[in-house]
Amino acid sequence: MEQFFTILANNIFVRILMVAVFLDCFLGAGRAIKEKAFNSCFGIDGGIRKVCMIGSVLFLLLVDAWTNFNFLFLLPEQVSEFIPISKLGLCEFFCILFILFESVSVLKNMLRCGLPIPGRLKILVERMLNSITNELETDELKAQKIKNVNS
Known part of the structure; x- marks a missing residue:
């Protein structure tokens, strides 16, 4: 052990x-x-x-x-x-x-x-998270999606 x-x-x-x-x-x-x-x-x-x-x-x-x-x-x-x-x-x-x-x-x-995250890494992380998750969405984007779904 x-x-x-x-x-x-x-x-x-x-x-x-x-x-x-x-x-x-x-x-x-x-x-x-x-x-x-x-x-x-x-x-x-x-x-x-x-x-x-x-x-x-x-x-x-x-x-x-x-x-x-x-x-x-x-x-x-x-x-x-x-x-x-x-x-x-x-x-x-x-x-x-x-x-x-x-x-x-x-x-x-x-x-x-x-x-702070270095510029290119920050852009890469934002792109990746926006394409595979919805965790970076702002309240405005969420409200827009809800509005589009309800329309």
Whole structure:
């Protein structure tokens, strides 16, 4: 068990994921306070998702320890030489996916809080969120859509 915690503490992907989860929770709470829209249902739902995400990472770390699977053989040799890691198991693979998911959420919360985001990144995040979600819509756009639906 002690070896498991050592592996967990030394895994850079798990560390980055924990930082991303913390930032997302912190900025999400800040956004809810700023917008005066603190909703316990959203908070509980988000908390459950975070706990399940971290639980799945811990489970996959155990699976990796038992199976010793390494995805690096799938990468071209030039790429694996460039990346300074020796193992890319299921845990690391899903950590990368979760980090990307959390990063989008962090950027969205930064945008909604009005925090500074570099110009091109801000435009990219706005375009992406406007095309795949309705979270950046203003009250005027929402009222316009409702009016169009009712017409």
